[in-house]
Amino acid sequence: MRVASRVVVLVRDSAGYGAALADALRPSPGLTRGSSPFDLPLDKYGLNGEKASGELVSFSDSSGSPQVSFFVLPDYRPPVAACAMNEILALISSEAPSIQPVLIVPFITRPSGCFHGMVNATKTGQLTTLHAAEIGASNEFTHLLVDGSIKPPPSLQIRSEPIQCLLEIVRVLKIPTVLVTSGGQHQGKSSSDSDLEVAVVKSLHVVCYLEATINVGTC
Template structure:
């Protein structure tokens, strides 16, 4: 299972942003898009019968060499989340052609209420806001990715177990990683679908410029964003 040296980690979050973002990228001329199911057993962690499942999407050149890889993953819950992300990182490290792959982790939300005491961010268009942070080792590519963004505030909260686990691991392993936080805020007079499209286009356009792919916003409009029922443990409300 070949993996490119530039890897996006996308989670199928309840709001539907991760799946919509994964579907909206298309290969530029000279590249092809290939899909492969992903199943990694977690028996060694004592989670018998559990697997790190998902999908690997490779954008490959004419020789079949992956140039960009997407891991599109379920919204894992504890204890599967930490074990699954550890296996994903092990797979990337063993299969990427570079000894130092770069990870890109988008986190998308429509509401600025997720940020307490938020500072003003970099504006993309009229409404959407984009923040970027380097985690792990800094490289020329990671610096290019955060150029034009603003560092997220320390009070940023992310209710995504897979992403939180991943970020802790890459800090320890010192893997070059960029966290991109996109938000559209709450704007009176804007429909839910318009706000969704703006926040997705914010991060999609930014990524497309740096990973040589096309972001097709019409794909988001055509498929609509598939939202899932949200269940959140009551204790989380204490930390909002």
């Protein structure tokens, strides 16, 4: 199981945003999409019979080398969440190239109130805010990812157990990570869930500098 040095972690949340992002991203010409399920036993944590399950999707070049990988994960609940994310991070570290991997973690929420940040137009011309922050270690690539964006507001609440656990672990392990959040709405305008999904997909496409490997489909 080979993992690229750029890894996007997507959680299939109850609102369906994680699934929408996973379905909207397509490889650019010259790259091929491959996917495989994985099951990592959690017996060593005392969780006998439990597994960290999910899907690993990679966009690879003609030599089979993955250029970007996506871990598409279920919405793990405690106590599985922390153990599962620890095992997945261990897998990424062991299977990625010699260069330290960079994680990109989108967290998508419904619009709720007005935030001030980077603003992106949706397909209907409405505006949705985008925030990005470096978590864990930082390097030249993570600096590029967050350059020009605004840090998430202090009021942001991560209502996702897997993402909460992931961010805590990468802080401790000093793994370069960029958290991308969207969901605030600019100047009180409303936007539909579909608009928000499109805005976040496009924002991820731009912020992560993955234009060479990703095409954005329709949510």
